[in-house]
Amino acid sequence: MSINLNPNFSEAGKRYFSAYSPADDFYELLINTHRDLTDEQSELLNARLILLLANHIGDIGTLREALKLSREGV
Amino acid sequence: MLKTYTYPRFEYTTPPEIASGRTLKVPVVVVGAGPVGLATALDLELQGVPVLLLDEDDTVSIGSRGVCYAKRALEILDRYGVGDAVCSKGVSWNVGRTFFREQEVYNFNLVPEADHHRPGMVNLQQYYLEEYLAARAASRPGIELRWKNKVVSVMQSGKSVTLKVETGDGFYTVEADWLIAADGARSPVRRMLGLDVEGKIFMDRFLIADVVMKAEFPAERWFWFDPPFHPGQSVLLHKQTDNVFRIDFQLGWDADPEQEKKPENVLPRIKAMLGDEREFELEWVSVYTFQCRRMGSFNHGRVLFVGDAAHQVSPFGARGANSGLQDADNLGWKLKLVIDGKAPEKLLDSYSEERVFAADENLMNSTRSTDFITPKSRVSRTFRNAALSLAKNHAFGRALVNSGRLSVPSFLTASSLNTPDSETETFAGRMLPGAPLDDAPVLENGEEGWLLSRVGGQFCVMYFADDPAAIDAATIAALTGLSGGGIAVQPVVISRRAGKLPGGIVHLEDRRGVFAKRYDARPGTVYLVRPDQHVAARWRSFDADRLGAAVARATCND
Structure with a gap:
């Protein structure tokens, strides 16, 4: 499966009236999850989050692509 | 100045x-x-x-x-x-450019959606x-x-x-x-x-400058994250009328407003931003702190x-x-x-x-825009910079970049004034109860005009038909009689084809079918519209009793 690089956020049962809302909903959740953590705790949280999401995606071909893209330009 | x-x-x-x-x-x-x-x-x-x-x-x-x-x-x-x-x-603008450090990461062209009277x-x-x-x-x-x-x-x-x-x-x-x-x-x-009044003052200051450009400068919106001429902060450039450009420099909380406002401090910053060769004159400078409450x-x-x-x-x-x-x-x-x-x-x-x-x-x-533009923690800044670096090549990254989300009207879908859709009637599109009306081009007596200039100011009922001649006499009589009640309701018939209707009914022709599409209208579809051009109720067929009840509900008379 090839990686989806188009905007892809949505929430079941939620109706959006602005195209920007789903991505903004996610981004706010992400930043709020880090609230009041130290930098070190945030780093750990991010690592755990990547592992959780990677397992959920499962397909190693997709993950390989994501890993490659994430390293580009870093 | x-x-x-x-x-x-x-x-x-x-x-x-x-x-x-x-x-x-x-x-x-x-x-x-x-x-x-x-x-x-x-x-x-x-x-x-x-x-x-x-x-x-x-x-x-x-x-x-x-x-x-x-x-x-x-x-x-x-x-x-x-x-x-x-x-x-x-002035209208369509092109927006977003810069991160030295580079333009992406630009967008907000081509206005066709068939609206007014631009975005x-x-x-x-x-x-x-x-x-x-x-x-x-x-x-x-x-x-x-x-x-x-x-x-x-x-x-x-x-x-x-x-x-x-x-x-x-x-x-x-x-x-x-x-x-x-x-x-x-x-x-x-x-x-x-x-x-409850809320918080944001711990940030902005320097506002209006400058008059001496030469042509494009009518575009430019937004910089962390630019070389103003490291660590954001800058917004917007065109106004009379060739006056508005620049918003984020200053940070520790800045001294009196010091920052001085022309000897403002001018070099603008020069660095525009490049030294562009001539301009300062028209206005001020510093402000904003509140959210x-x-x-x-x-x-x-x-x-x-x-x-x-x-x-x-x-x-x-x-x-x-x-x-x-x-x-x-x-x-x-x-x-x-x-x-x-x-x-x-x-x-x-x-x-x-x-x-x-x-x-x-x-x-x-607040979401502010939090993206002005990250409050190291990890938040890292995520912002990651989104910006992904934006150059990937559409999903661009969707995450938030340099301000332009005002759009609220869909008042939870309002107590709405009459919810009947469970047996379904509608496509987004003109649900509480929605602000979408505009549409219409013809009235053969002249081109706009839906939003013909409904509003008072309650209106929009009745959709293919052929006005095919509307039965009882419906015509009921529509005409609506204005007699305690609360006036203006009847508006919107039809695909031309034809004649009795006086007192506003008759609009939807020749190109834009209204029918935006409102998912079929022959017999009825919308009750509030004076402020929001949908109060809608049905697949006309029923004076249901309409009366919806007007009562929309005016707290139920």
């Missing part, structure tokens, strides 16, 4: 009550003749309610303030009679908007504008509000049935009534709060003036019905309910 604009001086005349000593009794007094106070006065006057409008000053907004007026605001301004003036003086947004200095609104208000017989009249005390008792007003010639007293406070973020009326409720007995007096947001997304104009739009018809005794005072609770909902949406969106 250069001056591209000459501020008008509005004439003060001595109020007759000073000599007579009489108390001036009026149904409605609006305090504050900024854009929202002027709009509220115009809305009420169009509804037939006479308005006394008081302002402590005698000119328009000074300096660089509101810039961007979005489509919904322009549609409302059309109803107030200044839409054309604002759109022809204002127009940029115009606030003083022009106020000038046009003030001229319009002065031309209306039902508005008495009193400049240099300052409210110094407010007392509310039972069914009236008593104000003491100060002028250069002395004091007088006004007794009003209703007071609308449009007196801005620091609202003296709010303070005099001892009412709270709102009152718990926008109505308190006989006092109603609109605009910044009721709610304040960060500037990202142009949600201040735009939402204030929507307050006026929401309040005018409700207050009119209450004054006329056609709706209970409870209807004004729905003003607060609906506009608090909208204010919360505006606060949420502008």
